[in-house]
Amino acid sequence: MNTYLKKTFIIFDRELKGYFRTPLASIFLLVFLALSSGMTFFLGRFFERDQADLSAFFAWHPWLFLILMPAIGMRLWAEERRSGTIELLMTLPVTNTQLVIGKFLASWIFTLIALILSMPIWITVNYLGNPDNNVIFISYIGSWLMAGAFLALTSCLSTLTKNQVIAFIISSISGFILVMAGFGLVLSAVRSWAPIWLTETIRSMSFLSHFNRIQMGVFDFSTLLFFVSMIVFCLWINIQLVQIKKAD
Amino acid sequence: MSLKLINAKNLTKSFDDFIAVDNIDLDVSRGEVVGFLGPNGAGKSTTMKMLTGFLEPDSGSIEICNVDIKKDPLQAKGFIGYLPEGAPTYSDMEVCDFLSFVGKMRGLDNKKLLSSRLSDMADQINLKEVWNRPIETLSKGFKRRVGIAQALIHDPDILILDEPTDGLDPNQKHEMRSLIKNISKNKAIVISTHILEEVEAVCSRAIIIADGKLLANEKPENLGNKFLQTDAVSIKISDKIEKKLINEIKSSLKYKIVNIEPNKKNHYEILIEDKKENLNLNKIMTELKKYKLNIYEASFLKNSLDDVFRKITQQK
Numbered sequence: 001m002n003t004y005l006k007k008t009f010i011i012f013d014r015e016l017k018g019y020f021r022t023p024l025a026s027i028f029l030l031v032f033l034a035l036s037s038g039m040t041f042f043l044g045r046f047f048e049r050d051q052a053d054l055s056a057f058f059a060w061h062p063w064l065f066l067i068l069m070p071a072i073g074m075r076l077w078a079e080e081r082r083s084g085t086i087e088l089l090m091t092l093p094v095t096n097t098q099l100v101i102g103k104f105l106a107s108w109i110f111t112l113i114a115l116i117l118s119m120p121i122w123i124t125v126n127y128l129g130n131p132d133n134n135v136i137f138i139s140y141i142g143s144w145l146m147a148g149a150f151l152a153l154t155s156c157l158s159t160l161t162k163n164q165v166i167a168f169i170i171s172s173i174s175g176f177i178l179v180m181a182g183f184g185l186v187l188s189a190v191r192s193w194a195p196i197w198l199t200e201t202i203r204s205m206s207f208l209s210h211f212n213r214i215q216m217g218v219f220d221f222s223t224l225l226f227f228v229s230m231i232v233f234c235l236w237i238n239i240q241l242v243q244i245k246k247a248d
Numbered sequence: 249m250s251l252k253l254i255n256a257k258n259l260t261k262s263f264d265d266f267i268a269v270d271n272i273d274l275d276v277s278r279g280e281v282v283g284f285l286g287p288n289g290a291g292k293s294t295t296m297k298m299l300t301g302f303l304e305p306d307s308g309s310i311e312i313c314n315v316d317i318k319k320d321p322l323q324a325k326g327f328i329g330y331l332p333e334g335a336p337t338y339s340d341m342e343v344c345d346f347l348s349f350v351g352k353m354r355g356l357d358n359k360k361l362l363s364s365r366l367s368d369m370a371d372q373i374n375l376k377e378v379w380n381r382p383i384e385t386l387s388k389g390f391k392r393r394v395g396i397a398q399a400l401i402h403d404p405d406i407l408i409l410d411e412p413t414d415g416l417d418p419n420q421k422h423e424m425r426s427l428i429k430n431i432s433k434n435k436a437i438v439i440s441t442h443i444l445e446e447v448e449a450v451c452s453r454a455i456i457i458a459d460g461k462l463l464a465n466e467k468p469e470n471l472g473n474k475f476l477q478t479d480a481v482s483i484k485i486s487d488k489i490e491k492k493l494i495n496e497i498k499s500s501l502k503y504k505i506v507n508i509e510p511n512k513k514n515h516y517e518i519l520i521e522d523k524k525e526n527l528n529l530n531k532i533m534t535e536l537k538k539y540k541l542n543i544y545e546a547s548f549l550k551n552s553l554d555d556v557f558r559k560i561t562q563q564k
Contacts (some may be wrong), residue, residue: 021382083338083339084332084333094324
């Protein structure tokens with residue numbers, strides 16, 4: 001492993017283990033599993049629908065992630081700034097890009113663990129019926145990509161404040177706007193006065209419309225590009241903000 | 249490589265309208281311990297943050313071991329061990345994990361080398377008893393030691409310590425100073441402090457800054473000579489002196505300041521201040537002889553670094 005990747009990995013490793021050093025990891029995993037299954041079975045009427053698929057499970061993910069991803073990512077930079085460790089970190093021989101990527105990857109892999117732990121529900125649906133496992137697999141990948149976009153956004157916004165609660169709130173609100181952008185109600189309200197290109201741009205920025213396509217098993221290049229570029233863009237802003245805000 | 253491990257020229261840094269550091273030059277050679285003194289908000293920490301590459305100066309240049317920190321920040325940062333103000337650490341980590349993390353980030357890739365440096369730190373900084381404890385459970389003194397250990401883990405050429413003894417008890421302070429002295433032979437060390445006795449105890453050079461400007465850059469023992477024009481003589485008398493006699497003595501002694509005040513019950517002290525060259529103890533004693541005072545002690549008062557510091561930072 002070259003030095004560049006090695007240092008990114010050391011940052012990643014410290015950060016990922018950091019989740020498990022406190023009760024945060026277990027609380028988060030518990031809440032995620034309880035909410036995702038609760039929503040699937042009760043709100044999503046998993047049994048009443050009588051269909052062997054996981055659409056009732058994945059349909060809630062954008063809303064669940066709206067709250068849970070800011071909860072995971074809020075500490076990424078806000079805590080470094082509050083405790084002063086940012087000064088320690090940024091006087092080590094390491095670049096801002098390595099720091100931002102290492103931290104982001106740790107939070108992203110942590111959500112992957114959460115998603116993997118939800119797999120009993122996949123096994124259940126296979127036991128009960130004969131689902132299209134390709135769609136489910138694609139939905140899992142899509143869900144993880146969407147979580148990445150939420151996390152990159154949260155990581156970026158958490159550099160703006162030393163207060164984790166504020167980081168959580170601004171990340172949730174920003175995430176909400178990005179989810180709602182694809183909502184029919186919002187789009188029709190915009191369509192009444194805005195030119196088509198603007199309506200389309202807003203729709204194309206929506207987490208919801210991209211994720212809905214994935215849920216239907218359509219995982220095309222534009223969707224992949226959307227989430228990946230969303231992650232890259234937010235992390236790029238994140239790198240710039242770390243440089244600007246580090247000494248505030 | 250030149251002897252100057254730190255070579256900073258014309259450093260200036262402003263925050264909005266506030267000039268935190270104003271055109272400061274600083275060089276530190278191997279073997280030197282430079283004490284950075286100044287009132288709160290003088291620009292000490294800002295200067296240190298620039299030297300360590302945390303902040304970029306608005307103008308000026310910094311060379312660390314002949315490497316321009318602006319051109320190659322990663323290489324320059326590699327030469328430095330830094331204890332930021334307040335000794336921030338990842339409080340949820342155990343001491344050994346934290347030091348191992350910093351060590352790896354500092355390029356101690358080799359497991360054998362890393363573990364030997366870790367055990368050096370445990371011995372040298374006395375961290376053995378808390379080695380596997382989370383940092384958040386440690387006392388302030390131990391937290392500070394962990395901060396020092398992370399700065400030393402890679403055995404850097406340059407050590408920059410922002411208030412290293414802040415919050416330590418007198419024994420710990422003494423230990424820390426001994427440690428700094430011991431490791432200073434082959435390193436360039438910069439420490440900032442409020443404690444002036446610390447400068448006298450460990451520093452080979454003292455730099456005083458206030459309002460971002462460099463006011464003094466001298467050996468601690470030379471500061472008094474250079475910045476205080478007056479010296480003082482104290483004469484202690486075991487009798488009570490009548491007011492009339494006090495006035496008489498005062499008017500007969502032709503010095504800049506002559507004060508006669510009771511210091512203990514029925515004991516008086518004559519304090520004479522003037523330029524050094526005007527003060528001659530024998531001459532003063534002869535002048536006082538005619539008053540037949542019971543003098544039990546006569547001494548020159550050495551100017552403390554406190555006096556120098558107050559004088560320099562107040563006259564700016």
